[in-house]
Amino acid sequence: MTDKTQNPPSRFDREQGDINTTRNRERYWQRNLSARARSVFERDRKYFLHQNLSTPVMNVLSGASGIYIRDLDGRQYMDMHGNGVHNAGFNHPEIIRAVKEQLDTGMTFCPRRYTNEKAVDLAETLAGITPDGLEKSLFCPGGSEAVEMAVTLAKQITGHFKTISFWDSFHGAGFAAASVGGEALFKRGMGPMMPGAMHVEFPNYYRNPWGFDSPEQVDEACLHQIKTILERQPGVAAVIGEPVSATPVVPSASYWEQVKELCRQYGALLIFDEIIEGFGRTGKMFACEHFTTPDILVLGKSLGGGLLPFAGLVTRPEFDRLEHISIGHYTHEKNSLCAAAALAEIDCIHSENLVENAGRTGTHAMERLNQIKDKHPLIGNIAGLGLHIGIDLVRDPETKERALQEAEIIMYKAMEKGLAFKLIEGNIITLRPALTISIEEMDQAIDIIDNTISEVERGAGY
Protein backbone atom coordinates (compact mmCIF):
# COMPACT_ATOMS: atom_id res chain seq x y z
CA MET A 1 0.00 0.00 0.00
CA THR A 2 1.21 3.48 -0.75
CA ASP A 3 2.71 5.37 2.13
CA LYS A 4 2.18 9.04 1.44
CA THR A 5 3.20 10.26 4.84
CA GLN A 6 6.51 11.53 3.38
CA ASN A 7 4.61 13.68 0.98
CA PRO A 8 1.26 14.58 2.53
CA PRO A 9 -1.55 15.47 0.16
CA SER A 10 -2.14 19.18 -0.25
CA ARG A 11 -5.48 20.95 0.00
CA PHE A 12 -5.58 20.92 -3.81
CA ASP A 13 -5.37 17.11 -3.89
CA ARG A 14 -8.43 17.02 -1.66
CA GLU A 15 -10.45 19.64 -3.52
CA GLN A 16 -12.85 17.32 -5.33
CA GLY A 17 -13.22 14.72 -2.61
CA ASP A 18 -11.61 12.58 0.02
CA ILE A 19 -8.54 10.84 -1.35
CA ASN A 20 -7.63 7.19 -1.42
CA THR A 21 -4.00 7.25 -0.37
CA THR A 22 -4.04 8.10 3.32
CA ARG A 23 -3.24 6.01 6.38
CA ASN A 24 -6.85 6.33 7.53
CA ARG A 25 -8.04 4.85 4.23
CA GLU A 26 -5.71 1.88 4.78
CA ARG A 27 -7.12 1.42 8.27
CA TYR A 28 -10.65 1.57 6.90
CA TRP A 29 -9.80 -1.25 4.46
CA GLN A 30 -8.15 -3.33 7.17
CA ARG A 31 -11.15 -3.00 9.46
CA ASN A 32 -13.98 -3.26 7.00
CA LEU A 33 -13.15 -5.42 4.01
CA SER A 34 -14.09 -9.06 4.54
CA ALA A 35 -12.09 -11.75 2.70
CA ARG A 36 -14.80 -11.85 0.05
CA ALA A 37 -14.83 -8.08 -0.42
CA ARG A 38 -11.05 -7.99 -0.41
CA SER A 39 -10.81 -10.43 -3.28
CA VAL A 40 -12.99 -8.18 -5.50
CA PHE A 41 -11.15 -5.10 -4.22
CA GLU A 42 -7.76 -6.63 -5.12
CA ARG A 43 -8.93 -7.64 -8.62
CA ASP A 44 -10.30 -4.12 -9.09
CA ARG A 45 -6.93 -2.77 -8.04
CA LYS A 46 -5.16 -5.12 -10.42
CA TYR A 47 -7.19 -4.44 -13.55
CA PHE A 48 -8.23 -0.79 -13.29
CA LEU A 49 -5.93 2.14 -13.82
CA HIS A 50 -5.35 3.76 -10.47
CA GLN A 51 -6.37 7.35 -10.06
CA ASN A 52 -6.93 9.82 -7.30
CA LEU A 53 -10.41 9.70 -5.75
CA SER A 54 -11.71 6.52 -7.39
CA THR A 55 -9.23 3.60 -7.64
CA PRO A 56 -8.32 1.98 -5.26
CA VAL A 57 -11.90 2.10 -4.13
CA MET A 58 -13.44 2.55 -0.70
CA ASN A 59 -15.45 -0.66 -0.56
CA VAL A 60 -17.26 -3.15 -2.80
CA LEU A 61 -21.00 -2.74 -3.31
CA SER A 62 -23.64 -5.36 -3.97
CA GLY A 63 -26.66 -3.12 -4.43
CA ALA A 64 -28.54 0.05 -3.60
CA SER A 65 -32.11 1.08 -3.01
CA GLY A 66 -33.81 4.32 -2.02
CA ILE A 67 -31.45 6.33 0.17
CA TYR A 68 -29.14 3.35 0.86
CA ILE A 69 -26.16 1.61 -0.70
CA ARG A 70 -25.22 -1.92 0.42
CA ASP A 71 -21.79 -3.51 0.58
CA LEU A 72 -20.90 -7.06 -0.36
CA ASP A 73 -21.30 -8.19 3.23
CA GLY A 74 -24.83 -6.84 3.42
CA ARG A 75 -24.03 -3.76 5.52
CA GLN A 76 -26.24 -0.84 4.62
CA TYR A 77 -25.15 2.82 4.44
CA MET A 78 -27.33 5.88 4.16
CA ASP A 79 -25.68 7.51 1.17
CA MET A 80 -25.29 11.27 1.38
CA HIS A 81 -23.36 11.45 -1.88
CA GLY A 82 -24.75 9.08 -4.51
CA ASN A 83 -22.59 10.87 -7.05
CA GLY A 84 -25.62 13.06 -7.59
CA VAL A 85 -27.55 10.51 -9.66
CA HIS A 86 -29.98 9.44 -6.95
CA ASN A 87 -32.49 12.30 -6.70
CA ALA A 88 -35.43 9.85 -6.98
CA GLY A 89 -33.56 7.29 -4.85
CA PHE A 90 -31.47 4.36 -6.05
CA ASN A 91 -33.19 1.75 -8.19
CA HIS A 92 -36.58 3.38 -8.11
CA PRO A 93 -39.06 0.64 -9.18
CA GLU A 94 -40.94 2.99 -11.53
CA ILE A 95 -37.77 4.03 -13.32
CA ILE A 96 -36.67 0.40 -13.64
CA ARG A 97 -40.12 -0.49 -14.96
CA ALA A 98 -40.00 2.33 -17.54
CA VAL A 99 -36.58 1.21 -18.79
CA LYS A 100 -37.66 -2.45 -18.96
CA GLU A 101 -40.80 -1.48 -20.86
CA GLN A 102 -38.71 0.52 -23.28
CA LEU A 103 -36.32 -2.41 -23.73
CA ASP A 104 -39.28 -4.59 -24.64
CA THR A 105 -40.49 -2.19 -27.33
CA GLY A 106 -37.33 -2.83 -29.31
CA MET A 107 -36.74 0.92 -29.70
CA THR A 108 -33.56 1.21 -27.65
CA PHE A 109 -30.48 2.63 -29.32
CA CYS A 110 -31.31 5.24 -31.95
CA PRO A 111 -28.67 5.71 -34.64
CA ARG A 112 -27.79 9.31 -35.35
CA ARG A 113 -29.66 10.73 -38.35
CA TYR A 114 -32.91 9.31 -36.86
CA THR A 115 -35.13 10.23 -33.98
CA ASN A 116 -37.66 8.43 -31.76
CA GLU A 117 -40.68 9.25 -29.66
CA LYS A 118 -39.05 8.96 -26.24
CA ALA A 119 -36.19 11.35 -27.05
CA VAL A 120 -38.66 13.88 -28.45
CA ASP A 121 -40.94 13.43 -25.42
CA LEU A 122 -37.99 14.20 -23.17
CA ALA A 123 -36.92 17.32 -25.06
CA GLU A 124 -40.54 18.54 -25.00
CA THR A 125 -40.86 17.79 -21.28
CA LEU A 126 -37.67 19.69 -20.49
CA ALA A 127 -38.90 22.68 -22.50
CA GLY A 128 -42.01 22.60 -20.28
CA ILE A 129 -40.32 22.29 -16.87
CA THR A 130 -37.26 24.51 -17.33
CA PRO A 131 -37.65 28.28 -16.85
CA ASP A 132 -39.34 30.32 -19.58
CA GLY A 133 -37.12 31.02 -22.53
CA LEU A 134 -35.24 27.69 -22.39
CA GLU A 135 -36.72 25.44 -25.03
CA LYS A 136 -34.18 23.62 -27.16
CA SER A 137 -32.26 20.56 -25.95
CA LEU A 138 -29.21 18.59 -26.96
CA PHE A 139 -28.26 15.33 -25.20
CA CYS A 140 -25.06 13.37 -24.71
CA PRO A 141 -23.83 10.54 -22.48
CA GLY A 142 -22.11 12.45 -19.66
CA GLY A 143 -21.93 15.74 -17.79
CA SER A 144 -18.45 16.58 -18.92
CA GLU A 145 -19.55 16.36 -22.55
CA ALA A 146 -22.64 18.46 -21.81
CA VAL A 147 -20.39 21.20 -20.40
CA GLU A 148 -18.21 20.97 -23.50
CA MET A 149 -21.28 21.34 -25.72
CA ALA A 150 -22.36 24.39 -23.72
CA VAL A 151 -18.94 25.99 -24.14
CA THR A 152 -18.96 25.20 -27.88
CA LEU A 153 -22.45 26.64 -28.26
CA ALA A 154 -21.47 29.83 -26.42
CA LYS A 155 -18.36 30.27 -28.57
CA GLN A 156 -20.29 29.77 -31.78
CA ILE A 157 -23.18 32.04 -30.79
CA THR A 158 -21.06 34.91 -29.49
CA GLY A 159 -18.12 34.62 -31.89
CA HIS A 160 -15.89 34.92 -28.80
CA PHE A 161 -13.59 32.23 -27.39
CA LYS A 162 -12.70 33.20 -23.82
CA THR A 163 -14.48 31.92 -20.73
CA ILE A 164 -14.79 33.03 -17.12
CA SER A 165 -15.40 30.39 -14.50
CA PHE A 166 -14.62 29.79 -10.85
CA TRP A 167 -11.68 28.57 -8.81
CA ASP A 168 -12.38 25.29 -7.01
CA SER A 169 -15.25 24.40 -9.33
CA PHE A 170 -15.60 21.02 -11.03
CA HIS A 171 -17.26 20.71 -14.43
CA GLY A 172 -15.98 17.33 -15.58
CA ALA A 173 -12.85 15.61 -16.78
CA GLY A 174 -12.91 16.46 -20.52
CA PHE A 175 -10.51 19.01 -21.94
CA ALA A 176 -12.78 22.07 -22.12
CA ALA A 177 -14.66 20.96 -18.98
CA ALA A 178 -11.43 20.57 -17.00
CA SER A 179 -10.18 23.88 -18.45
CA VAL A 180 -13.18 25.80 -17.15
CA GLY A 181 -13.03 23.78 -13.92
CA GLY A 182 -11.01 25.41 -11.19
CA GLU A 183 -9.34 22.35 -9.66
CA ALA A 184 -5.65 21.58 -10.00
CA LEU A 185 -6.25 17.83 -9.82
CA PHE A 186 -7.57 17.72 -13.37
CA LYS A 187 -4.97 19.99 -14.95
CA ARG A 188 -1.66 19.44 -13.19
CA GLY A 189 1.01 18.31 -15.65
CA MET A 190 -1.28 18.72 -18.65
CA GLY A 191 0.47 21.63 -20.31
CA PRO A 192 -1.64 24.41 -21.81
CA MET A 193 -5.36 23.98 -21.30
CA MET A 194 -8.09 25.64 -23.38
CA PRO A 195 -6.89 29.09 -24.44
CA GLY A 196 -8.73 31.97 -22.83
CA ALA A 197 -10.12 29.96 -19.87
CA MET A 198 -9.92 32.45 -16.99
CA HIS A 199 -10.97 32.01 -13.39
CA VAL A 200 -12.32 34.21 -10.64
CA GLU A 201 -13.37 33.79 -7.01
CA PHE A 202 -16.81 32.36 -6.21
CA PRO A 203 -18.66 34.61 -3.74
CA ASN A 204 -17.80 32.63 -0.63
CA TYR A 205 -19.17 34.46 2.38
CA TYR A 206 -17.35 32.25 4.91
CA ARG A 207 -13.96 31.83 3.27
CA ASN A 208 -12.77 34.53 0.89
CA PRO A 209 -9.30 35.89 0.16
CA TRP A 210 -10.19 39.34 1.48
CA GLY A 211 -11.40 38.19 4.91
CA PHE A 212 -14.71 40.02 4.37
CA ASP A 213 -17.67 39.08 6.56
CA SER A 214 -20.39 41.00 4.81
CA PRO A 215 -22.04 39.34 1.79
CA GLU A 216 -22.33 42.73 0.08
CA GLN A 217 -18.57 43.28 0.26
CA VAL A 218 -17.88 39.77 -1.03
CA ASP A 219 -20.33 40.18 -3.91
CA GLU A 220 -18.79 43.50 -4.83
CA ALA A 221 -15.23 42.13 -4.82
CA CYS A 222 -16.23 39.08 -6.88
CA LEU A 223 -18.24 41.09 -9.39
CA HIS A 224 -15.29 43.45 -9.70
CA GLN A 225 -13.10 40.51 -10.79
CA ILE A 226 -15.57 39.51 -13.51
CA LYS A 227 -16.06 43.08 -14.67
CA THR A 228 -12.32 43.67 -14.86
CA ILE A 229 -11.83 40.69 -17.15
CA LEU A 230 -14.80 41.63 -19.33
CA GLU A 231 -13.48 45.18 -19.69
CA ARG A 232 -9.81 44.46 -20.15
CA GLN A 233 -9.95 41.12 -21.96
CA PRO A 234 -12.82 41.59 -24.39
CA GLY A 235 -14.08 38.55 -26.25
CA VAL A 236 -15.56 36.46 -23.45
CA ALA A 237 -18.02 33.86 -24.74
CA ALA A 238 -19.45 32.76 -21.41
CA VAL A 239 -19.44 32.93 -17.67
CA ILE A 240 -19.84 29.36 -16.43
CA GLY A 241 -20.70 28.32 -12.91
CA GLU A 242 -22.83 26.20 -10.69
CA PRO A 243 -25.58 28.46 -9.28
CA VAL A 244 -24.66 27.06 -5.85
CA SER A 245 -21.10 25.80 -5.54
CA ALA A 246 -20.43 22.15 -4.72
CA THR A 247 -19.14 22.93 -1.22
CA PRO A 248 -21.92 24.40 -1.11
CA VAL A 249 -21.72 28.17 -1.12
CA VAL A 250 -25.07 29.83 -1.75
CA PRO A 251 -24.60 33.22 -3.45
CA SER A 252 -27.08 36.05 -3.12
CA ALA A 253 -29.73 36.31 -5.86
CA SER A 254 -28.41 39.78 -6.54
CA TYR A 255 -24.92 38.39 -7.27
CA TRP A 256 -26.18 36.17 -10.13
CA GLU A 257 -28.54 38.87 -11.41
CA GLN A 258 -25.58 41.24 -11.67
CA VAL A 259 -23.41 38.60 -13.36
CA LYS A 260 -26.16 38.10 -15.91
CA GLU A 261 -26.37 41.83 -16.50
CA LEU A 262 -22.59 42.02 -17.00
CA CYS A 263 -22.84 39.15 -19.49
CA ARG A 264 -25.53 41.05 -21.38
CA GLN A 265 -23.45 44.24 -21.45
CA TYR A 266 -20.34 42.51 -22.75
CA GLY A 267 -21.94 40.04 -25.18
CA ALA A 268 -21.22 36.90 -23.16
CA LEU A 269 -23.64 34.10 -22.27
CA LEU A 270 -24.39 32.83 -18.79
CA ILE A 271 -24.06 29.04 -18.46
CA PHE A 272 -25.32 27.30 -15.33
CA ASP A 273 -24.00 23.81 -14.64
CA GLU A 274 -26.87 22.17 -12.75
CA ILE A 275 -25.56 18.67 -13.17
CA ILE A 276 -25.82 18.23 -9.39
CA GLU A 277 -28.39 20.86 -8.50
CA GLY A 278 -31.02 20.30 -11.15
CA PHE A 279 -34.14 18.18 -10.66
CA GLY A 280 -35.19 19.36 -7.24
CA ARG A 281 -32.07 19.16 -5.12
CA THR A 282 -32.19 22.77 -3.90
CA GLY A 283 -35.93 22.86 -3.18
CA LYS A 284 -36.83 24.20 -6.64
CA MET A 285 -36.99 22.07 -9.77
CA PHE A 286 -33.89 23.92 -11.02
CA ALA A 287 -31.50 25.86 -8.79
CA CYS A 288 -31.51 28.80 -11.20
CA GLU A 289 -35.10 29.48 -10.08
CA HIS A 290 -33.62 30.86 -6.84
CA PHE A 291 -31.45 33.29 -8.82
CA THR A 292 -31.80 34.07 -12.50
CA THR A 293 -32.40 32.18 -15.76
CA PRO A 294 -29.18 31.38 -17.61
CA ASP A 295 -28.75 31.35 -21.38
CA ILE A 296 -27.71 27.71 -21.25
CA LEU A 297 -28.72 25.23 -18.56
CA VAL A 298 -26.56 22.10 -18.30
CA LEU A 299 -28.11 18.95 -16.82
CA GLY A 300 -26.79 15.46 -16.09
CA LYS A 301 -26.47 12.80 -13.41
CA SER A 302 -30.10 12.38 -12.20
CA LEU A 303 -31.26 12.95 -15.77
CA GLY A 304 -30.40 9.28 -16.32
CA GLY A 305 -32.72 8.25 -13.49
CA GLY A 306 -29.79 6.91 -11.49
CA LEU A 307 -29.64 3.98 -13.91
CA LEU A 308 -28.12 5.19 -17.14
CA PRO A 309 -25.55 7.78 -18.16
CA PHE A 310 -27.29 10.77 -19.69
CA ALA A 311 -26.78 14.54 -19.75
CA GLY A 312 -27.51 17.52 -21.92
CA LEU A 313 -28.26 21.19 -22.24
CA VAL A 314 -31.39 23.27 -22.65
CA THR A 315 -31.10 26.68 -24.24
CA ARG A 316 -32.87 29.54 -25.94
CA PRO A 317 -34.60 28.92 -29.29
CA GLU A 318 -32.83 31.85 -30.94
CA PHE A 319 -29.52 29.99 -30.53
CA ASP A 320 -30.79 27.28 -32.84
CA ARG A 321 -28.88 28.63 -35.82
CA LEU A 322 -25.81 26.43 -36.14
CA GLU A 323 -27.05 23.99 -38.77
CA HIS A 324 -23.72 24.32 -40.58
CA ILE A 325 -21.59 22.76 -37.79
CA SER A 326 -21.82 20.05 -35.12
CA ILE A 327 -22.03 21.08 -31.49
CA GLY A 328 -22.27 17.68 -29.89
CA HIS A 329 -22.49 14.82 -32.31
CA TYR A 330 -22.65 12.04 -29.71
CA THR A 331 -23.52 8.42 -30.51
CA HIS A 332 -26.10 8.19 -27.72
CA GLU A 333 -27.59 11.63 -28.40
CA LYS A 334 -31.15 10.31 -28.74
CA ASN A 335 -30.92 6.98 -26.90
CA SER A 336 -34.50 5.87 -26.16
CA LEU A 337 -33.58 3.92 -23.03
CA CYS A 338 -31.85 6.93 -21.50
CA ALA A 339 -34.78 9.14 -22.48
CA ALA A 340 -37.24 6.67 -20.92
CA ALA A 341 -35.23 6.68 -17.68
CA ALA A 342 -35.16 10.50 -17.69
CA LEU A 343 -38.91 10.79 -18.27
CA ALA A 344 -39.62 8.31 -15.48
CA GLU A 345 -37.29 10.18 -13.13
CA ILE A 346 -39.11 13.46 -13.85
CA ASP A 347 -42.47 11.71 -13.26
CA CYS A 348 -41.27 10.43 -9.87
CA ILE A 349 -40.03 13.87 -8.89
CA HIS A 350 -43.50 15.27 -9.64
CA SER A 351 -45.66 12.45 -8.30
CA GLU A 352 -43.72 12.04 -5.05
CA ASN A 353 -43.39 15.79 -4.44
CA LEU A 354 -39.62 15.44 -4.18
CA VAL A 355 -38.93 19.12 -4.82
CA GLU A 356 -41.09 20.06 -1.83
CA ASN A 357 -39.52 17.31 0.27
CA ALA A 358 -36.04 18.58 -0.56
CA GLY A 359 -37.05 22.07 0.57
CA ARG A 360 -38.78 20.91 3.76
CA THR A 361 -36.23 18.29 4.84
CA GLY A 362 -33.35 20.55 3.89
CA THR A 363 -34.73 23.41 6.00
CA HIS A 364 -35.16 21.04 8.94
CA ALA A 365 -31.61 19.71 8.51
CA MET A 366 -30.17 23.23 8.40
CA GLU A 367 -32.01 24.14 11.61
CA ARG A 368 -30.77 21.04 13.43
CA LEU A 369 -27.22 21.47 12.19
CA ASN A 370 -27.20 25.09 13.29
CA GLN A 371 -28.34 23.92 16.75
CA ILE A 372 -25.54 21.35 17.08
CA LYS A 373 -23.02 23.87 15.72
CA ASP A 374 -23.20 25.80 18.98
CA LYS A 375 -21.84 22.89 20.99
CA HIS A 376 -19.14 21.80 18.53
CA PRO A 377 -16.01 23.93 18.27
CA LEU A 378 -15.06 21.80 15.24
CA ILE A 379 -18.01 23.13 13.23
CA GLY A 380 -17.00 26.43 11.67
CA ASN A 381 -19.86 26.95 9.28
CA ILE A 382 -23.05 25.36 7.97
CA ALA A 383 -24.24 26.26 4.48
CA GLY A 384 -26.84 24.88 2.16
CA LEU A 385 -29.98 25.09 0.11
CA GLY A 386 -32.52 22.27 0.07
CA LEU A 387 -30.77 18.91 0.29
CA HIS A 388 -27.41 20.34 -0.72
CA ILE A 389 -25.65 20.98 2.57
CA GLY A 390 -22.08 21.43 3.76
CA ILE A 391 -20.50 21.35 7.23
CA ASP A 392 -17.16 23.16 7.26
CA LEU A 393 -14.92 21.69 9.97
CA VAL A 394 -12.24 23.94 11.43
CA ARG A 395 -9.43 23.61 13.96
CA ASP A 396 -9.90 27.16 15.11
CA PRO A 397 -13.03 29.22 14.50
CA GLU A 398 -10.96 32.42 14.37
CA THR A 399 -8.34 31.35 11.81
CA LYS A 400 -10.77 28.92 10.11
CA GLU A 401 -7.87 26.48 9.70
CA ARG A 402 -9.29 23.47 7.88
CA ALA A 403 -9.66 20.41 10.13
CA LEU A 404 -8.34 17.98 7.50
CA GLN A 405 -7.33 15.08 9.76
CA GLU A 406 -10.39 15.41 11.97
CA ALA A 407 -12.73 15.47 8.97
CA GLU A 408 -11.21 12.31 7.57
CA ILE A 409 -11.52 10.51 10.90
CA ILE A 410 -15.15 11.62 11.21
CA MET A 411 -15.86 10.36 7.69
CA TYR A 412 -14.48 6.85 8.30
CA LYS A 413 -16.08 6.57 11.74
CA ALA A 414 -19.46 7.69 10.37
CA MET A 415 -19.12 5.16 7.57
CA GLU A 416 -18.67 2.43 10.15
CA LYS A 417 -21.91 3.65 11.78
CA GLY A 418 -23.81 3.35 8.51
CA LEU A 419 -23.54 6.88 7.12
CA ALA A 420 -21.63 7.53 3.88
CA PHE A 421 -20.69 11.03 2.75
CA LYS A 422 -17.99 12.73 0.76
CA LEU A 423 -15.55 15.36 1.95
CA ILE A 424 -14.90 18.32 -0.30
CA GLU A 425 -11.80 20.51 -0.01
CA GLY A 426 -10.60 18.09 2.66
CA ASN A 427 -12.65 19.43 5.53
CA ILE A 428 -16.23 19.97 4.35
CA ILE A 429 -18.77 17.21 5.02
CA THR A 430 -21.25 17.29 2.14
CA LEU A 431 -24.79 16.01 2.60
CA ARG A 432 -26.65 15.34 -0.62
CA PRO A 433 -29.03 12.44 0.04
CA ALA A 434 -31.73 11.12 -2.25
CA LEU A 435 -34.64 13.58 -2.28
CA THR A 436 -36.88 10.81 -0.96
CA ILE A 437 -35.27 11.01 2.48
CA SER A 438 -37.66 11.61 5.39
CA ILE A 439 -37.14 14.05 8.24
CA GLU A 440 -36.65 11.08 10.62
CA GLU A 441 -33.94 9.59 8.41
CA MET A 442 -32.24 12.96 8.09
CA ASP A 443 -32.33 13.21 11.89
CA GLN A 444 -30.65 9.80 12.17
CA ALA A 445 -27.89 10.99 9.85
CA ILE A 446 -27.42 14.19 11.84
CA ASP A 447 -27.32 12.19 15.10
CA ILE A 448 -24.47 10.09 13.69
CA ILE A 449 -22.59 13.22 12.62
CA ASP A 450 -23.24 14.89 15.97
CA ASN A 451 -22.01 11.88 17.98
CA THR A 452 -19.00 11.28 15.78
CA ILE A 453 -17.89 14.90 15.95
CA SER A 454 -18.22 14.70 19.75
CA GLU A 455 -15.99 11.61 19.84
CA VAL A 456 -13.33 13.31 17.75
CA GLU A 457 -13.55 16.47 19.84
CA ARG A 458 -12.89 14.29 22.90
CA GLY A 459 -9.70 13.08 21.20
CA ALA A 460 -10.73 9.85 19.51
CA GLY A 461 -8.55 8.85 16.58
CA TYR A 462 -9.19 6.27 13.92
Ligand SMILES: Cc1ncc(COP(=O)(O)O)c(C=O)c1O
Ligand atom coordinates in the same frame (compact mmCIF):
# COMPACT_ATOMS: atom_id res chain seq x y z
C1 LIG B 1 -21.03 20.09 -11.28
C2 LIG B 1 -20.56 18.98 -12.18
N1 LIG B 1 -20.37 19.23 -13.48
C3 LIG B 1 -19.94 18.27 -14.32
C4 LIG B 1 -19.68 16.98 -13.87
C5 LIG B 1 -19.21 15.93 -14.82
O1 LIG B 1 -20.18 14.97 -15.05
P1 LIG B 1 -19.79 13.52 -15.58
O2 LIG B 1 -19.03 12.84 -14.49
O3 LIG B 1 -21.11 12.88 -15.88
O4 LIG B 1 -18.96 13.73 -16.80
C6 LIG B 1 -19.86 16.69 -12.52
C7 LIG B 1 -19.57 15.33 -12.01
O5 LIG B 1 -19.36 15.08 -10.84
C8 LIG B 1 -20.30 17.71 -11.65
O6 LIG B 1 -20.47 17.47 -10.33
